[in-house]
Amino acid sequence: MDLLQNLYMGFSVSLTPINILYCLAGCFFGQIVGVLPGIGAPTAVALLLPLTFSINPTSAIIMFAGIYYGVAYGGTITSVLINVPGESSTVMTCLDGYQMALKGRAGAALSVAVIGSWIAGTISVAILMCFAPALARFALRFGPAEFFGLAFMSFGLLTVFGAEEPIKTIISTLIGLLIATIGLDVVSGMPRFAFGIPQLLGGFDFIVIICGIFGLAEVFNSIEEPEEGQLLKEKMRLRDLFLTKAEWIASRWAIIRGGIIGFLTGIIPAGGITTASFLAYLAEKRFSKHPERFGTGAIEGVASPEAANNAASISGFAPLLALGIPGSPTTAVMLAGFMMWGIRPGPLLFQTKPDLVWGLISSKFIGNLILLLMNIFLIPLFVMILRVPYTILMCFIVIFAAVGAYTVNNNFFDVWMMLGFGVLGYVMKKLKYPIVPLVLALVLGNLAENSIRQALTISGGSYAIFFTRPISALFIISGILAYLTPVIRWGVKGLQRPKVDIASKPGYKP
Amino acid sequence: MRLADLIGGAVVLLLGLAVIYFSSQLEYHSEFGPGPGFLPLWVGISITVFATVLIFNIVRKHEKVGAFLKPRTREGFKLLLIIIATFLLLPLLGFSIGFGLFAGGTMRIMGRHGWIVCVLTAIGIAIGIRYVFGYWLGIPLPTGVVGW
Numbered sequence: 001m002d003l004l005q006n007l008y009m010g011f012s013v014s015l016t017p018i019n020i021l022y023c024l025a026g027c028f029f030g031q032i033v034g035v036l037p038g039i040g041a042p043t044a045v046a047l048l049l050p051l052t053f054s055i056n057p058t059s060a061i062i063m064f065a066g067i068y069y070g071v072a073y074g075g076t077i078t079s080v081l082i083n084v085p086g087e088s089s090t091v092m093t094c095l096d097g098y099q100m101a102l103k104g105r106a107g108a109a110l111s112v113a114v115i116g117s118w119i120a121g122t123i124s125v126a127i128l129m130c131f132a133p134a135l136a137r138f139a140l141r142f143g144p145a146e147f148f149g150l151a152f153m154s155f156g157l158l159t160v161f162g163a164e165e166p167i168k169t170i171i172s173t174l175i176g177l178l179i180a181t182i183g184l185d186v187v188s189g190m191p192r193f194a195f196g197i198p199q200l201l202g203g204f205d206f207i208v209i210i211c212g213i214f215g216l217a218e219v220f221n222s223i224e225e226p227e228e229g230q231l232l233k234e235k236m237r238l239r240d241l242f243l244t245k246a247e248w249i250a251s252r253w254a255i256i257r258g259g260i261i262g263f264l265t266g267i268i269p270a271g272g273i274t275t276a277s278f279l280a281y282l283a284e285k286r287f288s289k290h291p292e293r294f295g296t297g298a299i300e301g302v303a304s305p306e307a308a309n310n311a312a313s314i315s316g317f318a319p320l321l322a323l324g325i326p327g328s329p330t331t332a333v334m335l336a337g338f339m340m341w342g343i344r345p346g347p348l349l350f351q352t353k354p355d356l357v358w359g360l361i362s363s364k365f366i367g368n369l370i371l372l373l374m375n376i377f378l379i380p381l382f383v384m385i386l387r388v389p390y391t392i393l394m395c396f397i398v399i400f401a402a403v404g405a406y407t408v409n410n411n412f413f414d415v416w417m418m419l420g421f422g423v424l425g426y427v428m429k430k431l432k433y434p435i436v437p438l439v440l441a442l443v444l445g446n447l448a449e450n451s452i453r454q455a456l457t458i459s460g461g462s463y464a465i466f467f468t469r470p471i472s473a474l475f476i477i478s479g480i481l482a483y484l485t486p487v488i489r490w491g492v493k494g495l496q497r498p499k500v501d502i503a504s505k506p507g508y509k510p
Numbered sequence: 511m512r513l514a515d516l517i518g519g520a521v522v523l524l525l526g527l528a529v530i531y532f533s534s535q536l537e538y539h540s541e542f543g544p545g546p547g548f549l550p551l552w553v554g555i556s557i558t559v560f561a562t563v564l565i566f567n568i569v570r571k572h573e574k575v576g577a578f579l580k581p582r583t584r585e586g587f588k589l590l591l592i593i594i595a596t597f598l599l600l601p602l603l604g605f606s607i608g609f610g611l612f613a614g615g616t617m618r619i620m621g622r623h624g625w626i627v628c629v630l631t632a633i634g635i636a637i638g639i640r641y642v643f644g645y646w647l648g649i650p651l652p653t654g655v656v657g658w
């Protein structure tokens with residue numbers, strides 16, 4: 001009953017004309033960002049964040065949520081039509097989506113992606129409605145030890161989901177933690193790593209860092225390695241968008257499975273929408289009766305990852321709202337937005353700001369519907385956007401990043417720092433140091449440090465506190481296992497390596 | 511790339527050592543528990559350890575990876591110089607004119623667009639910044655010597 005009341009309250013917030021307008025703007029902008037290669041959801045949210053100082057936080061967060069799941073829809077268009085993923089979360093869609101397009105079924109590929117995203121997204125919102133409040137109630141039991149354990153586990157999971165080089169992932173996380181410690185220590189008031197520079201006493205503002213490390217760095221990387229693809233010349237008619245009966249039968253359960261995988265991946269800290277689509281594709285291929293069809297234009301290969309990335313983009317809000325822990329770079333940037341508006345996400349948010357939480361959750365139903373309609377009727381418009389020269393887009397990104405950095409404290413120091421972080425992000429990406437762990441560690445750094453210090457103060461300096469409290473112990477042990485995953489993988493690989501038969505080697509003498 | 515990776519690893523190692531040095535000057539323990547130097551010290555130690563392992567791995571493996579400098583790296587460097595020049599001129603020109611010139615110049619130098627397109631873009635961006643940020647969003651941006 002509570003749920004229905006809360007949902008009613010949420011719709012009374014999200015259905016106001018101004019919030020519908022922000023939701024529409026977010027979905028539209030997200031769709032454009034998804035279509036344009038070289039700019040992703042975190043960059044878009046980061047660049048727009050400083051411009052929302054004067055907007056009502058509920059409206060702003062509804063718009064950002066629209067951008068987040070709008071991007072997942074938009075990236076599909078380029079994946080299918082030019083074999084270039086507009087977003088990393090639509091990489092898997094290229095495999096079968098483009099093949100379908102080559103066979104003249106581009107319309108069906110886009111349709112199944114939209115319908116799948118809509119179904120999985122709607123299911124995901126419904127589960128989120130029940131799950132997030134329960135998670136928040138559970139998290140009310142958390143003390144400093146549990147919060148530190150949660151942050152520790154989140155960092156550990158980055159190495160699992162992270163990249164090909166776990167050591168670089170860990171180093172990136174540590175650099176994020178290091179940057180988070182710069183400035184005045186909140187407990188003692190002592191300056192740390194400020195080196196007498198007054199602007200550093202307050203630490204680096206998160207917006208300055210993300211405008212540089214996502215916005216500017218992405219520009220440098222895109223100039224160096226432009227993503228080019230050939231747009232299919234074939235014209236798409238409305239009837240091409242309809243699925244055949246066989247296509248629908250093949251994709252319906254793939255959508256449901258993808259949605260479930262996406263939801264579960266999204267709620268894991270560091271899971272993210274890219275991992276969700278990747279796992280969904282692999283699962284679909286593994287359980288298919290005809291795995292050989294994957295990669296040649298199997299409609300399930302489009303339906304499942306698309307459903308998964310949308311479901312994950314919605315369920316990713318569960319850890320953010322209920323625990324204050326972002327599950328992905330975009331939700332990390334949104335967390336910075338919450339802080340900018342003076343709101344602290346976490347277990348108490350459902351009690352202190354129910355209108356914001358339920359307004360946001362209910363807006364996702366509206367946003368998904370908007371995106372469904374937008375994708376049916378506006379695909380030609382989004383295809384046209386693909387023809388915008390990158391030089392123009394690049395200028396806009398630089399301008400937004402500079403204005404965003406300047407508006408934080410109204411000084412040029414931040415603009416230069418933003419440039420510095422842009423160069424850092426560019427070099428890191430070139431050397432294959434992942435950026436996401438740095439950003440997540442930066443956001444969670446203060447929480448992790450304050451929690452460990454509070455926990456050790458409570459325990460009189462004994463580290464046993466992290467293992468004697470069951471929830472904390474669970475998080476810490478999971479974190480340790482996550483950190484050890486690369487070592488375990490390495491060991492398993494070593495055992496599986498075929499043993500060389502020395503006796504068969506030429507010149508062998510017993 | 512291997513050399514770049516090695517240099518990257520060495521920079522991270524130096525960073526770790528510097529963090530250990532500077533955080534050892536902060537209090538590790540305070541009256542109530544861990545002090546301001548507690549986390550930075552452990553972060554510094556961890557960075558140093560992992561950077562050492564990383565360098566060891568790079569030296570041990572002899573993998574051939576892609577080049578650090580690519581054919582279009584020069585373009586990125588060109589943009590960086592344009593951005594630096596723009597940022598240096600911003601206090602003098604203000605955001606509207608400064609970024610208008612930046613957009614027009616970038617399109618001319620990097621996009622090889624025609625003069626008319628570049629000039630029109632520069633004017634459009636300058637007016638856009640003034641009205642969108644200054645009036646519509648109410649963000650006070652520096653105006654420079656021209657007062658615009």
